[in-house]
Amino acid sequence: MGSEANVFSHRHLLSMDDLSRDDIGQFLTTAKMMKEVSEREVKKIPTLRGRTVINCFLEPSTRTRMSFEIAGKRLSADVINISASGSSMSKGESLKDMAGTLRAMNPDLITIRSPHSGAPFQVSEMIERCSVVNAGDGRHEHPSQSLLDIMTISEHKEAFMGLKVSIVGDILNSRVARSNIIGLKKLGAVVTICGPKTLLPVNAEEMADGVTTSIKTAVKNADVVMMLRIQKERIGQATFPNLREYSRLFGLTSERLKLAAKDVVVMHPGPVNRGVEIAPDVADGPWSVILDQVKNGVAVRMAILYLLLGGGLAQGE
């Protein structure tokens, strides 16, 4: 790290589409080192001292926001948080004006969580000399989540090439699914997507290596089963009749999990609807790596800040 050849080539992190295999590898290597920092007694390194990171969360979030904040602080950056309810956007300020205001503060990096697909990309076009990280935009992408998921898998599996990963749930509306499909396919994993037909994209076949509406088919021989949170507001949109039926048809139970590879790992981006998409004994069981995901969330986000801000080679260091 830090050598000329390894200087990270991206200013922003907006989509997994923009990353090469090597880029993903660089995030993982860096995150591993950052994880070590988080396990020290004094969990702080001076790398980003004097740098300003603004976390702009225009939609509710617990773990993503918290982990970006912790990540920034462990790297000694000055971290400012803006949330939807307390921000001028809730007073009707436009994206353009908000971007202008942020720019005027001279931040080095902005993370953006928005209910609108593309908003981080649009802000990145409006602000020069500042990195933008997509912390989840609408139904589009959630690249930092995908990177932490990939990191978690890498801790449990030898290789990605040929790894059977099944993603189950609301594929259509899930930014986590979209980023993971792109990222995992780049690494050579065989990705199957599964969910009610009403929650699969129109071009599902083009997106993934396998598409099924049967959770049994999806789980069978899978090395990794990634469950997605079912959003209760989707019921009102008539995409499925009720949670009970959804759970019966698409819930992950220990019985169903027997069909998977012996060393299967079960993932969930959280927050979990216990007893809906995932049975409590599965969520808490030996297969579950859900809390590893959260832990890796901090490490990956430290790596993101570190690499995007030039690997800490700031002036004066």
Place this chain on the structure above:
Amino acid sequence: MAGLLIKNGRVIDPASGVDEVTDVLIEKGVISKMARNLKAPSGAKVIDATGKWVTPGLIDMHTHLREPGYEYKETIETGALSAAVGGFTSIACMANTNPVNDSASVTDMITEKAKKAVVNVFPIGAVTQGLKGEKLAEIGEMAECGVVALSDDGKCVMDARLMRLAMEYGSMFGLTLIEHAEDHSLSGGGVMNEGAQAVRMGLVGQPKAAEDSIVARDITLAEYLDLPVHIAHLSSAYSIELIREAKRRGVKVTGEAAPHHFTLTDVCCDGYDTNAKMAPPLREDKDVEAIKKGLKDGTIDCIATDHAPHSADEKETEFDQAAFGIVGLETALPLSLALVDKKVLTPSRLIETLTSAPAKILGIERGSLSQGAVADVTIIDPEAEWVIDPSKFRSKGKNTPFGGWKVKGRADVTIVKGRVVHEWQ
């Protein structure tokens, strides 16, 4: 007013089948003579149209002039100026103003303002009160005030019975219904075409079936009632096939296509470009091809701009929050001429789609250069190359995905009732 003599132009008048180099003399606001080697009467202005096309004034049967209510987007005055620059001498304006043009008083206000506009403005009345799709608008009274057609454009008439009643009621006044074919229950929440591109961008798509199903319904009604219906801004290949079949059976269905729909696809939404957001949305390659074929074989009768000006603020925002629509009056002609360049349409067929075809659908006495006709004339330079610069638009709206495009062809001179209202500088 002194006369105007247009010399040596290639006169293309599809309505009369004329396509030849000749002179056109305009006197007292009408075309007084068309023949070779005409001498200019004393005091008459002479325009040398050598190498140019002399056509009936272009007609756009689908514009949004935004007045009353949204004057910050466009006014009748600025919309008409924009039309003149684009070569249009007549424009029909949609009813989705505020208040909606659903009563005689609003129609009167529009026609009163239109008297000062540089081109002819023909108002289109709403089908339903407030475009709410519940009760019929005051169609008879609006007809007396001069509306030329009926449309809830921007919204589809979702209630099939109301659509039927409106077609029947409108027919008493010779008014055709113009349908914005979009089943809102199917397209609801969609901000672009449903397909791989929308999935990639994480945006909610509108399926083509939302358009196709309404086109099928309206054809069924038109056939059953033996009454006309016109489908606005066709964007889907299957809708065009439905119309082709219906026309073969003699159903009185007509259709229009907008230049952006035969020029661009949903890939143009890349980078969350809100200037590529419109209703109906940009579709896919096969739809673009189907529109061209439809224009060529007459399935699609005419080209209309769906000129939809918005303020910059309404476009400089998140894609799913941005307003639908683009301006079209000042870009329609070169984009349409590209179809001639690519040998999709003959010059005569192209001019027909922009003149006599829309005139016929609206039932207005325009769109022909015959002797004694109102002298609405457009002189087109089909070869002039220029770059589209939105900042120079006469329209208040600068919302176009065509900014910076190098195009060929433009209106050199636009003449309304014998008066030159635009000359390319």
